[in-house]
Amino acid sequence: MSLNIDFIDESNQLKEQDITTVIELLNLAAKHEEVEPGSEVSVTFVSNDKIQKINREYRGKDQPTDVISFAMEELGEGEIELSGLDMPRILGDIIISVQRTEEQAKEYGHSFHRELGFLAVHGFLHLLGYDHVTEELEKVMFAKQKEILDEYGLER
Template identity: 75%
Template sequence: MSLSIDFLDETNELNENDMAQVEELINFAASKEGVEPGSEVSITFVTNDRIQEINREYRDKDRPTDVISFAMEELGAGEIELVGADMPRVLGDIIISAAKAKEQAEEYGHSFIRELGFLAVHGFLHLLGYDHENAEDEKKMFSRQKDILDEFGLKR
């Protein structure tokens, strides 16, 4: 099974192995979640300054964060769903701060790729409709994240 994943590293800090592992992990997560082959997702790695701009503009939070997701399947007011037989499923965009990933990997005492994988899966699950706005949803989402990461081999 394979998604169509568009990577963009605005930081020029990730190597090919980092990107390959994230791609493999997201495809693994997609298979676990039953996502259709050929579905599209975009993953962009940015600086803390850039993610702070995005966080401020879209979430009214003027601080850097680790990951932000923009789900294409969530319809806003006045938007209509486009459906076509030959159209791939477009899941949305995941934006990850590479600097925050490095900071948090050190803080939590695990590898950079483990943190990068955690953030990628977290963002991916948001694209699929998971959330953590209340205790019940948080437990469900975080349990799913842990299961995917553990089974893939990125344990803490």
């Protein structure tokens, strides 16, 4: 059994191959991180305008970004953890700007497909608690990303 992934393509720009790649990469990342089968994640593809609104509202940054993750397992102040024997693990939401994906693919000199895969894995690792706020944490997170992308065959 694999992850339960809910996709929403608000951009209407993705091809079936793009979705398939994201599904396979997220499942590969879940396997690497020993995430319980049946765990749930949502992936939404949006415009720069939409991600800028989200970035402004939730992060206080009034600019578009490439990917934002909202981890359900990070409890805010006053929130109560919900758990039960028959409840799936709900990892959270990954939101990816398709426009920024295109822009960054050109900027970095690789395919849209590779950049999309990178952003999906990057967002997924954030849902699992990885971060890059320090150089040490960045090394750990980026090494995991590279390992997953290389194994899948999406090398730079």
